[in-house]
Amino acid sequence: MCSTIRGSIWAPTAANALGIARGALDAFAELADTSTTMSTVPLRDRPLVQTRVAEAEAIPSSARAYVQVAVGDLWSRAGQGESDLDAAVVQARLSITHGMHEAVRSVDLVFHAAGTNAIYAHNRLERHFRDIHVAVQHAAGLPGHMQAAGKALLGLRPDDPGW
16 A cells, blocks of 8 residues: 555645636636726637637646546555556656646636736736645655656656655
8 A cells, every 4th residue: 555655645736736727717717707908808708818718628627637547546456455556656646746737737828818917916816826836836746756757657667755
C-alpha cells in the first residue's frame, strides 16, 4: 500500500486546483453575461470569447477524468494486492501534476478573455486567478514530477524523493 500512497497522496491537491478552475469558469460566465471591454458588445456575444470558454471548459474536464482514472486504477490495483504498482504510480503522479497545470491554463484563458474586467479585486475571477497561481506552487505541481514521470516512462528509475 506504500506505493499507492506515494502515487496518490496529492490527489486532493489536484482536486483543489481543478475546483478553482471550475469556480473561475462560473465567475467568468456571470461576468460575460453583463460586461463589455472597450466595446458595446457583451463578452458572451463575442466569437473569440465563446471559443476560449469552450477550451477553458474542456481542459479541466479532461484533466479531472485523467486524475480519476489514474488514481482510481492505482487504488484498485493496490486493493487487489498487486505487488508491482510502478506503472500505476507513474500515471497517478503524472495525472495529478498535469491536472494542476491544466487548471492554471483553463483559468488563464478566461482571465485573459475577460480583459481588464478581470484585474479588479471586486471581481471573483481575479481571486480565482491568484488562487490557482498559488495552488500550483504546491510540491505536487513541481515541474520535476514531469521529468521523473518521463524517466519512468522511458524505463529508468526516478531517484526523486517519493519514488
